[in-house]
Amino acid sequence: MSEFDPQAQSDPAASSNPQREKGRRRSMLVAAFGTVVEWYDFSIFFYVATILTTEFFGDRTDSLLLTLGVGAAGFLFRPLGAMVFGHLGDRVGRKSALVVSAVLMAIAMLGIAIMPTYDAIGIWAGVGMVFFRCLSGFSVGAEYTGIMVFLMESAGSNRRGLAASWAAANSEVGALLAVGSGAFLAATLSPEAMSSWGWRVLFVLGALLAALMxxxxxxxxxTDTFKRLQQAEKSKPALKHSRSPLLIAFLQQPRAILVAFLISSIGSVSYFLNITYVPTYIEEVSDVKNSGSLALGTIAAVVAIVITPxxxxxxxxxxxxxxxxVLMAVFIxxxxxxxxxxxxxxxxxxxFGAAFLAVPAAGWSAVAAAMVPEQFTGTSRxxxxxxxxxVATVLFGGLSPLIATALMSSTGLTLAPAIYATVIVVVAGIPTLILARNMxxxxxAEVDHDKDLVSV
Known part of the structure; x- marks a missing residue:
């Protein structure tokens, strides 16, 4: 019998074993919670970017751009981490990859929390910040993708969109936790205390959350998909060693990789410019205090959490x-x-503006959470x-705040970030609707179907 027989392996949620069903649901909850930690990690950096600028790079006119560049540097290591953890996830297991990434996230955030400032060690403060941001980027190469894969492979056939949207919703919870914690400390501490040690508390909290994971x-x-892959490899040992999952993806599923890139490009631009970047943007164009801008960021995150499911x-x-x-039309x-x-x-x-911007950004992330993993077969998903x-997150996520700030600075247009985001949506959205498969x-079993395993 085929390992991917649709009649035998059609719905992970259709188990008649209550204990197995309980374990499956528990695993899904744990997996979904993981995006809270990942997005707290990357969001908190940008929410306190103005403070980190002074503490690690001195008070120069170009310091904010330098700080945002360090944030972007972390994203540059995501593809490298993705290659390592992607191979690990397809070969050793989804769970193993997520455990290792949690360990590295905890180390990275703790490292930033205890890093001495520019006044204490000079340029080495910035060097240390770059190192830990790169380690953080490497570690989260497995996070959001691994969690979406896990949820999509664990959900019932007619509920994959809702189940995978947990990952998107919890990413907003992570952003809310970041901006809420930042807003609370900014409102209760003096500016001096916030700059001196308050921001460190935020990174310690992130390290503790990662350690808990x-x-x-x-x-x-x-997941059932990975278990079937293991069974297939036992029957055909040559499958395990002949080709790497990454090579299989490039050779057999280039269209799926392209669609994943296009969908994720829009998701990254919309998330980082419509939600995460909002506090920094308001501070730059309206001269609003840090506590007020973070409060608006909190509103955007709450709206996103509510509407995502x-x-x-x-x-x-x-x-x-x-x-x-429909979401593309709203964006444009x-x-x-x-x-x-x-x-x-x-x-x-x-x-109102902050709340409205969050709606299409959250909606796109919710749909993409299931649609992107559905583009791939099980072998190299x-x-x-x-x-x-x-790769999309590097180019259109971590770099977007930096590009937006640079565009405003060079053109003098305060609406430059919005124009940039709209152009990306149009350029990436149209081919997405043409090329994506609707599963x-x-x-x-039909989504997972791989010709190399059919005869197993």
Missing amino acids: IPLRRMMEE FFGIASDRFGRKKTLA LTTIPAYALLGDGNSGVAV FSGMAIGYN AGRPL
Whole structure:
């Protein structure tokens, strides 16, 4: 019998074993919680970028750009981590890759928390910051992609959109935790205390959350897809050693990698410019205090968390492509006007602008969480998706705040970030709708189907 027989392996949620079903649900909850830690890690850096600028790079006119560049440097290591962890995830297991990445995340955030400042050790403070940001970027090469893969492979056929949207929603929880913690400390501490040690508390909290994930992830159960891959390799040992999952992805699934890149490009631009970058943007164009801008960022994160599951449900019911098409239209028509509201100077109008920007960004992430892993077969899903997603995140995620700030500085246009985001949505969105395969509601065995394993 084929290892990917649709009649025998159609729905991971259709187990008649209550204990196995309980373990599957527990594993999904643990996996979904992991995105909280990942996005807390990367979000908190940008939320306190103005403080880190002074503490690690001195008070020069170009220091903010330098700090944002360090943040972007962390993203440059994501593809490298993706290649390593993608191979590990497809060969050794989804769970093992996620455990190792949690260990490295904890080390990276703790390292930043205890790093001496520029006044204490000079240029070496900036060097240390770059090292730990790169380590953080390397470690999260497995995170969001691995979690989306795990949730997608563990959910029922008609609920993959909702289940995978947990990853997107919890990424907003991580962002909310970051901006909420930052806003709380900024409001309760003096500016001197916040600059001196308050920001370190934020990174210590992230390190503790990452450390907590280690024992939890060790209790996770592997997905049915990976178990079937293991069984296939036992029957055909040559499959395990003849080709790497990464090579298989490049040779057999280049279209899937391209689609993953295109979808993730829009998701990265929208998330980092419509949600994460909002506090920094408001501080730059409206001269708002740090506590006020972080409060607006909190509002954007709350809105994103609330609406994300509804977009996951919509993608299950109406299809991924139709939902993405509607979101594209909203992006194109509203991003520039919403950014104009942020710079209006009226706090009530700015609140509306921040909240509205978060809606299409959260919606796109929710749909992409299931749609991207559905582009790949089971053999090299982790590897292929990790490359497509993380390369897009480098180019259009970590670099977007830096590019947006540079565009404003060079052109004098305060709406430059909105124009940049709109152009990316149009350029990447149209080919996405043409090339992507729509697997919503299809049995997991059909999505996983790989010709190399059919005869097993």
